[in-house]
Amino acid sequence: MGRRIVIVPRRGFKVPVEAEKLRPDLLENMTIHEIEKIYIYEGNRKCKLSDLFIIREESIELEEQIIVLKGNLSKVWRLGENMTSGTLIVEGNCGNLLGYKMKGGKIVVKGNARSWVGAEMSGGTIEIYGNVGDHLGSVLRGLKRNIGMRGGTIIVHGNAGAEVGVQLQKGLIVIHGNTDVLPGLRMNGGTILIRGDCGGKAGARMTGGKIVICGNAGGILPTFYLDSIVKSVKVKKEKIEGPFYLLVGDVVESPECRGRLYVSVNHNPELKPYEELLEIPEEL
Amino acid sequence: MDLIIKNGFVYDPINGINGEVMDIGVKGGKIVPPEHVERKAKVIDARGKTVVPGGIDIHAHVAGPKVNAGRLMMPSDHYESFIRLKRGAHRSGTGKYTPSTFLTGYRYARMGWTMVVEPASPPLKTRHTHEELNDIPIVDKMCFLLLDSNRILLEYLAEGDMYKFKNTIKWFLQATKSYAIKLVDPGVAVPWSLGKGYGLDIDESIEPYGITPRDIVVNLCKANIELKLPHTIHIHCNRLGIPGNLSTTIRTMESTSHLTCGELNIHITHVQFNSYSGESWVDIRSGAEEIANYVNKNSHVSLDAGQIDFGTAITMTADAPFEFALFHLSKWKWYGPEVENECAAGIVPFKYRRRNIVNVVQWCIGLEVMLLIKDPWRLVLTTDHPNGAPFTRYPKFIALLMSNKYREELMKKMNRRGLKRCVLPTIDREYDLYDIVKITRATPAKLLGIDKFKGHLGVGADADIAIYDINPETIDFSREYEKVKERFKRALYTIKDGEIVVKNGEIVKEVFGKTIAVKFKEDVDMEVVKDIEEKFKRYYTVSLSNYIVQEDEISKLAYIYTDG
Secondary structure (H helix, E strand, O other): OEEEEEEEEOOOOOOOEEOOOOOHHHHOOOOHHHHHOOEEEEOOEEEEHHHHEEEEEEEEEEOOOEEEEEOOEOOEEOOOOOOOOOEEEEEOOEOOOOOOOOOOOEEEEOOOEOOOOOOOOOOOEEEEOOOOOOOOOOOOOOOOOOOOOOOOEEEEOOOOOOOOOOOOOOOEEEEOOOOOOOOOOOOEEEEEEEOOOOOOOOOOOOOEEEEEEOOOOOOOOOOOEEEEEEOOEEEOOEEEOOOEEEEEEOOOOOOOOOEEEEEEOOOOHHHHHHHHHHOOOOOO | OOEEEEEEEEEEHHHOEEEEEEEEEEEOOEEEOHHHOOOOOEEEEOOOOEEEEOEEEOOEOOOOHHHHHHHHHOHHHHHHOEEOOEOOOEOOEEOOOOOOHHHHHHHHHHHOEEEEEEEEEOHHHHHHHHHHHHHOOOOEEEEEEEOOOOHHHHHHHHHOOHHHHHHHHHHHHHHHOOOEEEEEOOOOHHHHOOOOOOOOOOOOOEOOOOEOHHHHHHHHHHHHHHOOOOOOEEEEOOOOOOOOOHHHHHHHHHHOOOOOOOOOOEEEOOHHHHOEEOOOOOOOEEOHHHHHHHHHHOOOEEEEOOOOOOEEEEEEEOOHHHHHHHHHHHOOOOEOOEEOOOEEOEEEEEEEOOOOHHHHHHHHHHHHHHHHOOOHHHEEOOOOEOOOOOHHHHHHHHHHHHOHHHHHHHHOOOOHHHHOOOOHHHOOOOOOHHHHHHHHHHHHHHHHOOOOOOOOOOOOOEOOEEEEOOOOOOOOOOOOHHHHHHHHHOOOEEEEOOEEEEEOOEEOOOOOOOEEEEEEOOOOOHHHHHHHHHHHHHHOOOOHHHHOOOHHHOOOEEEEEEOO
16 A cells, blocks of 8 residues: 655755655655655765655555655756655656666656666666656666666657667667767667657667667768668557668677667668668679 | 773784783883873773784785776776765775775774785886875885886896896885885786787796896895895786696796795795696696695795685786786776886776686685695785785685684585685684784784884884784684674774774774885995986986985885895
């Protein structure tokens, strides 16, 4: 049995607030009194949750635990870190590292989010109605190649920054807007669907997985082979229409070319000259 | 502040005190007889506790350019492990395998260690090393100088000009305010600058100088003896980490045996990496028995273990070709810098695995060496931080040395085929507390030649004291290994220069220790300095006057004088 907890900041924050304890599954069996006593850090200062936020309990007897955060939370970091169940709703902007290492449950942001959303997550859903910063569904710096986002779904209705899905292993990232450079850097599996344009260098050093770009790709890296032209692509049972160039690579990383890059034919006229490479010469 | 430590079980091997109940007085940062302490002095009741000198780490890469590069290469190390600031007590810090400078000092102090040696500093970059050593709180520091591939020295050696050779070493040690000579894979940086050099053996020629690593070792050792340096040459042998390097290590030890009549003249460091018998990775076996046999028979060698532990480590050494080979093994990250005319280096993060035959053999060799060598006065416990394991694992290895049961417990989880290649399962020796204090405190102080004021608790010594919550009368070291490990991990009290810096395993005060350097009573021959200046103009990008580290660049400099 769960309930709905509404959390509103008492003031605007100027330094980052590390709110890794604000996650539905952790607050499930706590009374409001106990929740108020949770300590978090504001900058280097340790303080109680109730010093920074107003917490109130709404309707009891819900099927799952829901936390609603209202107001400007763009300085509140690490919301929903390691969460396994429940729902976290942010009505406003939120800060870095949202849903870091998330394992299950659902996060909905009705505003913008900053960088590192869903980094190293392994399950659950994140839905963002605004824009997000860099490193969406990616991995923190310096980790081995087999570490990355391992599952779950991220849906962004706005635009995303650079380096979407770095070292992606499994799972789905959907971006309805545009992205900056280097989506799918070093990715090894999973799917990235970009409905808008991309800043370029898509799929650099990829060894597996699928990237679909419905808009302009901003140029293709020379380490990709043009394989064929396909009519449509399937992404999680959804059929995306429009002819696509199918490119395979990255040949620098692995000669097997297991990574697949789908780029829209209609929005990429600069790739037109390469189509003649597809025609097999008669003498062969 | 005056202190008196009452009724503790005192272990002090240099003065031959083995677990006697004694009082120890501290006055003005030095140890004094207990009756000389003022009446108002603060009393520490150490009844039922163990009182030992502060620990000394003879080989840990804690400062310098390559440690800094190691920090940059492992960002994950820093966001996963950190401490927060505590006002009035300590600062914040990050890192587990390559901790930041402040955290390095705090971690040592919390374990009861009060001195650390940075064992490989390139001469040109020693200014950087000193900058970082200045930042390390609590512990005393010193650094060794890499001189094996120095082009100026090699030139003199090829010409056979031993007078200039000796004086140049003297000049380098004085100019960089360092303490002893370190050799890393002697001479390897010269072929490495041409892209060769992997597996350079002790009798292979180094082109274009036409000398062998054996010449470098023998002549540096001779110069070391003539200069009367307090520490012997500190050598990381050729062919480190390559199967079959056992014979190279033994030949290196033999090469200097004729230079003194049985007195110490060579220190083989992290011997674990140099004791692989067999011919390839397929038939790698432990060579610890041969090493131990040689050391037990010959009294001119001292060594430290270089024990590894399973888990992540960051290998960093001036042995550049080996690191390049290791990079191809680990397939992750590599950093390979070179210092002009002096040395090269490599840094590769690595993971030791319990299921890997080679790693299991490596793990066993370190312990075998420590258990098979009979004389603890020539043996030091190290992990070659951060190459084998971080220095914070010392309590674990102390527990392992003291408990056969603990060793058996850990060996159950390891690769059986690896264990068959080792003799560790057949050894049942267990260290007592007296021997542990020797290999972590007394022996390093003796080997470094600072046993007049460090490593013991006699009158006149520096008041560097560690008190552990261990009652040697009631504890069973071989069975209660978990407790031993826990108690050594956090000292009850650590006293540095008469100040209580750690209480109940937590830092309560930040003080700064000294940087110890060697100083010669006679100055360097001016003719030789002119000659070096000439060579500087020809080879280096810096001028000689900018090269010298000035005394005011080191925050607390303490000299040890020699006659050489």
